[in-house]
Structures are given as structure tokens and as C-alpha cells.
């Protein structure tokens with residue numbers, strides 16, 4: 275089980291691939307960098323794993339014990355309580371600790387009440403989680419009409435990434451207050467005018483689904499800080515704690531059955547083992563209630579044309595695709611073409627690359643850069659706009675699923691799709707940083723999302 279946050283340096287790309295293929299280390303995919311003596315990645319691993327790596331010649335720098343430090347962080351969040359929390363305690367701007375899972379739901383419900391009723395609507399997601407929780411989303415829009423673009427913001431998919439629901443609740447609270455009072459929003463030196471906020475709410479439909487995996491988030495906030503998956507019960511006969519759960523963001527219907535589609539040598543960060551601590555893909559595509567809920571939003575609101583899934587960490591804005599490097603010249607070399615099965619997921623080769631039309635690439639990168647610039651304006655952090663594929667590919671993720679929908683079925687809308695990985699690898703417990711740091715991340719990502727909503731049209 276991963277416990278230590280560490281940097282791991284290996285001599286070449288093959289050694290970096292082995293971290294995933296052979297040593298089953300949890301790598302932060304987009305943190306691979308070329309350094310003296312090879313390549314370095316930010317990662318989480320157990321003490322046993324780190325000792326094996328050192329024996330095999332890797333250089334390991336142990337940062338913090340993520341379990342121990344995470345336990346301390348758990349104490350900073352408020353406990354669940356049967357009593358209603360005072361409304362001011364639900365204001366992220368005034369909060370001194372992460373919202374717990376009930377507070378996220380309470381804050382979302384509060385946003386749909388007076389005085390915001392004329393432009394908000396609470397949406398009940400149809401699938402209860404394994405622990406029988408009901409999730410909600412919020413629609414933020416004044417007026418309606420056929421040509422309005424829908425923008426879908428998702429958070430809380432990975433249990434240990436505690437801050438994404440707080441970011442989205444803060445976004446909702448800021449936009450509701452500014453719209454209602456016809457004022458602008460200022461975040462550090464970044465200014466959004468009253469007219470821009472009015473325009474977001476009156477010409478677009480914003481759908482916010484802040485906490486997709488409440489069971490997992492609660493477990494991470496109270497029991498095992500490094501928990502990532504949902505809480506699907508373990509298969510019969512499997513008693514280890516890590517045999518519980520599915521990785522929601524490997525469970526979407528995009529190249530889900532990766533052993534069929536990928537090169538056996540690919541260092542893909544997916545697993546068919548239910549007891550994999552982090553990246554078990556589930557028994558079938560879209561098997562999980564949490565995945566079904568996230569997908570239901572696209573089906574229920576077919577005007578959604580933009581999608582951002584918030585994750586941590588590494589300070590990246592990722593656009594399609596995640597299964598292989600992009601190419602713009604060969605449309606038939608694509609994820610639906612079975613003649614490329616067994617060839618996907620190797621970096622720096624020509625056997626397979628995923629097709630992305632250059633016009634789509636231009637739009638995808640342009641919007642990502644708007645987000646990047648607005649994030650940077652808050653305190654200077656530079657998030658990298660990158661393709662989701664890195665040395666380490668993925669399958670079954672939300673962003674690739676969302677963009678693939680219109681290719682699989684041309685009647686569906688084209689959805690420009692992103693994964694934002696907030697927070698720096700140099701933060702201790704980067705999946706859930708200390709709240710004073712998280713507040714700054716909340717500010718910068720909120721700024722990025724506002725710029726994104728303004729630019730998306």
C-alpha cells in the first residue's frame with residue numbers, strides 16, 4: 275500500500291516504465307522530468323517498494339509518510355454531525371478546513387434556495403452509491419434556449435483528492451453572490467467584471483457536480499488518507515482492505531478493456547486486479563453507480579459541450595487523448611479501429627497514435643491556455659497545458675470518454691474535455707494539502723474555471 279510520498283529517479287524511460295509495470299508504484303503521471311542521471315517522477319509507494327527500488331538501482335528521496343501526515347490532516351476536517359451546520363460555516367471563503375461530505379451536499383443544497391432560486395436548480399443523481407448515498411449536482415443558469423452551451427464541472431471522483439469539492443462549492447458561492455448582486459469577482463489581481471458574470475449565467479448552462487464519490491472521500495477523510503477508489507464491496511473470498519473499490523476514473527467506456535486494446539508492454543496505469551490499491555478498472559465498463567451518475571449528466575443534458583474533471587495533483591491542464599500520443603493526419607488510426615488492437619499505449623513510437631483533428635486540437639489548447647493564464651494571474655503558479663498521454667497512458671478516463679461520445683455516435687454533441695490536476699508535487703500530502711495552501715489553490719483554480727466559462731462558447 276502506498277505510504278511514502280517520494281521522488282524516484284531511474285536511468286532511462288524503460289526504468290520509468292518498470293515503476294508501473296514491474297514495481298506497481300503509484301506515479302504522478304505528469305511529473306516525469308529529465309534530470310542529471312536520467313528521469314525523475316513524483317510518486318507514492320510503500321516502504322517495501324522503495325527498498326526494492328533502491329536495491330534495483332533507483333535513487334529514492336523520501337519526502338513524507340503520507341499515511342501519518344494524512345492522519346494529522348484528517349483531524350483538521352470537521353466530523354460528521356447530525357446537527358445542521360450554520361450557513362456561514364458552509365462558506366468556503368470563510369472556512370478553515372475541508373468541507374466534510376455532508377457539508378458539501380448542504381452547501382450545494384443551500385445554493386439552490388432563496389435568494390438564488392431564480393437561477394439555480396438542484397439535480398438529484400439517479401444512482402445511489404454503494405453506501406446508499408444520494409449525490410447532487412447544481413444547474414446554474416438564468417433563462418433557457420436551444421443554442422446555449424452547457425459547461426459541466428465535475429469533482430470528488432478520487433477519494434483522497436479532498437479539495438475538488440471545495441473548489442466547486444466556492445465557485446458556486448462566488449458566482450451566485452456576484453450574479454445576484456450584479457457585481458464582479460476579484461481574485462487577487464484577477465478581475466472578472468459584473469457583465470462577464472451576468473453573461474455566464476444568462477447565456478450558458480453551468481452544471482456543477484462537486485462530489486461524485488462521497489463514500490470514498492469520507493473513508494479517506496476518516497480512515498485511510500490515501501484511499502482513491504469508491505467503496506464497492508470486495509469480491510467474495512477477498513478479505514484484504516485494498517480489495518474494496520473500483521477506480522471510477524478507469525471505469526468509463528473508452529478502451530475500457532485495456533488488455534485487448536493496448537500493447538502488452540505499455541506502462542498503462544490501469545489494473546484488472548480487484549485488489550489493486552489504486553487503479554482497478556471494475557468488472558465491466560460503467561459498472562459503478564458513481565460512473566453511471568457522471569455519465570447520466572451528459573445524457574440528461576445533451577447541450578453539454580465543455581467538460582472539466584478536477585483532480586490532484588501536478589499543476590496540469592490535460593486535454594485529449596490519454597491512450598496514446600496524438601496525430602492529426604490519419605483519421606482511420608483511431609480508438610474504434612480494431613486493426614490497431616494490441617498496439618496502443620507506447621510513447622515515442624509510430625505503431626499507433628490517436629487521431630485528433632488539428633482544428634479540435636487548436637480549440638482544445640486555446641481554451642486550456644485561457645484557464646492556465648487565469649490560474650497564473652492569482653499567485654503566479656504556471657499550470658502546464660499538456661496532452662493527457664504521457665510516458666504513462668490511461669484508458670477508461672472521463673475526459674477521453676466525454677470527447678469520444680460524438681465520434682462513437684455523431685448525433686451526440688462534441689464535448690471539449692479536460693482533466694485539471696491542481697496542486698504542486700512539492701506540497702506535503704499533495705493529494706490533500708494543508709488548508710491554508712488549499713485555499714490558495716481554491717482561489718487559483720476558481721479563477722481558471724471562471725475564465726474557462728467566459729471563453730467557452
Ligand SMILES: [Zn+2]
Pocket residue numbers: 432435523584585586
Ligand atoms: Zn484523481
